[in-house]
Amino acid sequence: MLKKEESDKMVVKLGKGRKKMERRTKGKLGQILLAILFTVSLLAVGCGKKEGAVKEYENVKEVTLRFFGTEILNSKVWNEQIQAKDGTQIKILETTAEYYTKTGGDEAYRNYLVERLDKGNEIDWFSIFAEDVFCFTEEERYLDLSDLKGVENLSEDALRGCSYDGKVFGIPLIYVGYGFYWNQDMLDSCGLEVPSNLEEFLSVCRTLKEKGYTPYLGNKGYSMTVPAMAAGFAQLYASEDKDEQIAKLADGTTPVSTYMKKGFELVERMRDEGIFDIEEAQNKVPNDSIRDFAEGKGACFCGYLGADVEKADFKMVMTGVTVLEDGAVTIVTPDRRVAINPKSENLEYAREALEYVADPKHLQSVARELGTLCAVDDKNIDYSYIGEEKQEFIRLVSSGNQIPVQDFSMGFNTWIDIRDLCREIVKGKSAEWAAQEYDRMQKEEILQWK
Structure with missing residues (x-):
C-alpha cells in the first residue's frame, strides 16, 4: 500500500x-x-x-x-x-x-x-x-x-x-509504439543530424554533453526500459524462427539473459557515460520528461506515439529506438x-x-x-x-517484426521486470547482476503461472 x-x-x-x-x-x-x-x-x-x-x-x-x-x-x-x-x-x-x-x-x-x-x-x-x-x-x-x-x-x-x-x-x-523524440533545433545548433543507429546515437549524445546540453531525459518509467528491450530483443523478433526461440524462452530452456544482457549493458553504458542524469532517472516520471522536453531542457526523450508535446516551440522529429548496430526498432502495444x-x-x-x-x-x-x-x-x-515529423516512425511500426511490450506467449514478464532491473542499474548495479537476476525471475514466474 x-x-x-x-x-x-x-x-x-x-x-x-x-x-x-x-x-x-x-x-x-x-x-x-x-x-x-x-x-x-x-x-x-x-x-x-x-x-x-x-x-x-x-x-x-x-x-x-x-x-x-x-x-x-x-x-x-x-x-x-x-x-x-x-x-x-x-x-x-x-x-x-x-x-x-x-x-x-x-x-x-x-x-x-x-x-x-x-x-x-x-x-x-x-x-x-x-x-x-x-x-x-x-x-x-x-x-x-x-x-x-x-x-x-x-x-x-x-x-x-x-x-x-x-x-x-x-x-x-x-x-501505440515507443520511440525517440528529438529536438531538431538543438541538434542543428550543434551541427548534428538525427542518429539512425547505435554508434550515431552515442556519438550525438557525447557531443551534446560536451556542449552543455542534456542528451537524454531519464525517468523511472520507460526511459530505460525501452532502449534496453530494443537492444536486447530486436534480433529475436527479426529472426525467421522467432516462434521456436520464444517457445524455448517460455519453457525455460533458453535463459532470457541470452538476449537481455545486451540490453542491460546498454543502460549501464549510458549511465557510465553520463548520457542521462542519474538523479532524474530515479525520481522523475514519464510525464516529467515529456514536459521537460517540450520546455527545451533536453535533446531527446523516449515517448509513445501521441505524447503531448504540443507546447514545444521548436522543430522536432520522432524516430524509432536507434540503439541497434544497423538501425532502429520500436516497442509496440x-x-x-x-x-x-x-x-x-x-x-x-x-x-x-x-x-x-x-x-x-x-x-x-x-x-x-x-x-x-x-x-x-x-x-x-x-x-x-499524425504529422509529417512522425511518418518515418509510422512506417517503421507498419513494417512489422517490432518488439511487443509484453509477449504473453512467453509466460513471464518482460516490460515490468526489465523496468525494475533497469532501475537497479541506474542506482549502481551491474548489467551482469541484472542478467543473472532476470534469469532467476524468468524461472520463478514460469513456474508460478504455468
Whole structure:
C-alpha cells in the first residue's frame, strides 16, 4: 500500500460537458470520494436513487457505469450518449489515479485498482496493463471478452496483445509504439543530424554533453526500459524462427539473459557515460520528461506515439529506438485497454457499452483524437493526421517484426521486470547482476503461472 507521505493526483469526471473535479489525496483512496461526486451528479439530473441502479427518469431508464483508469477519456471515446438494447441510457463515471507515485517505486494506480477490485462491485470498467495480466488471470479479476462484438475487427497484432491463456482481457482503444523524440533545433545548433543507429546515437549524445546540453531525459518509467528491450530483443523478433526461440524462452530452456544482457549493458553504458542524469532517472516520471522536453531542457526523450508535446516551440522529429548496430526498432502495444470487472452489478450494461466503444468507426475516431494508430484491422486508414515529423516512425511500426511490450506467449514478464532491473542499474548495479537476476525471475514466474 502507499505510504502516507506519497501523494497522487486523482481526477473524476461524469458525462459530456460536466466539470472536471480535481483533488489531491494522500495514502488510501478516500472512501467518500465517489459519494461526494455522485451527490453532485444527482443535483445535476434531479434524481435521488443510488448510483448504478436502473432508474426511471422522464420515462427513460438510466444506468451509470463506473470506470477507473489513469486518464480521463470521456470527450475522446464516449462523449455521445450510449443507449442499451432495452432503451437504457448509459453514462460513464470516470475516476483516475496517476500511474506512478511521485516518490518511491510503487505504482499508485495498481495499488488503488487492486484495493477497489477487492471490494467487489465498486467498479464496472477498468484500465488493465500488460504487467498485471498474468496475476489478474490467476485471480480471475477480469471478464473474458472473447465473444464480445467488435473483437473480430481488431488487427492481429492488437488482438495478440490483448489475449492470454485463450482469453481476451481487454479492448484496446488505440495502438501505440515507443520511440525517440528529438529536438531538431538543438541538434542543428550543434551541427548534428538525427542518429539512425547505435554508434550515431552515442556519438550525438557525447557531443551534446560536451556542449552543455542534456542528451537524454531519464525517468523511472520507460526511459530505460525501452532502449534496453530494443537492444536486447530486436534480433529475436527479426529472426525467421522467432516462434521456436520464444517457445524455448517460455519453457525455460533458453535463459532470457541470452538476449537481455545486451540490453542491460546498454543502460549501464549510458549511465557510465553520463548520457542521462542519474538523479532524474530515479525520481522523475514519464510525464516529467515529456514536459521537460517540450520546455527545451533536453535533446531527446523516449515517448509513445501521441505524447503531448504540443507546447514545444521548436522543430522536432520522432524516430524509432536507434540503439541497434544497423538501425532502429520500436516497442509496440495495444493501449488504453478497457477490461470489465466480472463482479460488476451492471455486467450486461458494461458489455453493451464496451461493444459500442469497440465499433470500428469509434476506435478510428479515438485514434484520430489521440493522434496515434488505430487498433482496427484496416490497411486503408489514412494516418496523415499524425504529422509529417512522425511518418518515418509510422512506417517503421507498419513494417512489422517490432518488439511487443509484453509477449504473453512467453509466460513471464518482460516490460515490468526489465523496468525494475533497469532501475537497479541506474542506482549502481551491474548489467551482469541484472542478467543473472532476470534469469532467476524468468524461472520463478514460469513456474508460478504455468
